[in-house]
Amino acid sequence: MVVVLDGVDEAADWTAAGLFPAQPPDGLRVVLSARYLANDRDERAWLERLGWEKPGLAQALQLYPLDRSGIASVLLQMGFPLELLGVRVNIVSELHRLSEGDPLLVRLYVDDLWERGEAVVRLQPEELRTIRPGLTGYFERWWKDQRLLWSKEAPEREATVQTVLNLLAGALVR
DSSP, X not given: OEEEEOOGGGOOSOOSTTSSOSSOOTTOEEEEOOOOOTTXXXXXXXXXXXXXXXXXXXXXXXXXXXXXXXXXXXXXXXXXXXXXXXXXXXXXXXXXXXXXXXXXXXXXXXXXXXXXXXXXXXXXXXXXXXXXXHHHHHHHHHHHHHHHHHGGGHHHHHHHHHHHXXXXXXXXXX
16 A cells, blocks of 8 residues: 655644554555755654654655756656657756756646647747746746736736735734
């Protein structure tokens, strides 16, 4: 049996510590994914946090940023039409610059490109060069797209969305 828990670092008001027996039964494999938390020295911090330090019980693997060939591979594996972008070095380079190799950001950009359908084959690197790298650039572009979508209603909707986001951001503050 394989149990997969993705994004354990995003969990609020609970922890995976103690969720599984210290002596797991034969055949049980648990795969957790998590990003470092503030002050984590390395990936072993999660093993300590979960109480899984016993030798042979668990293994920590680090997911490294994707390089250009890794991003090209993702595009190629997506199939038509994104596979056509995977061989365009200038597009792959721009996606690498934007995502900084972060698998989460690569996924977000690939999902956005997939939504364009066959029109994505006309994508020019200049369209991507105006976006700042990292999550900041991704969400700035998202807000810009939302404003265009909302058109005349943008000011009211943006204010409402910002209020909701502010409430959610402060919801766990105690």
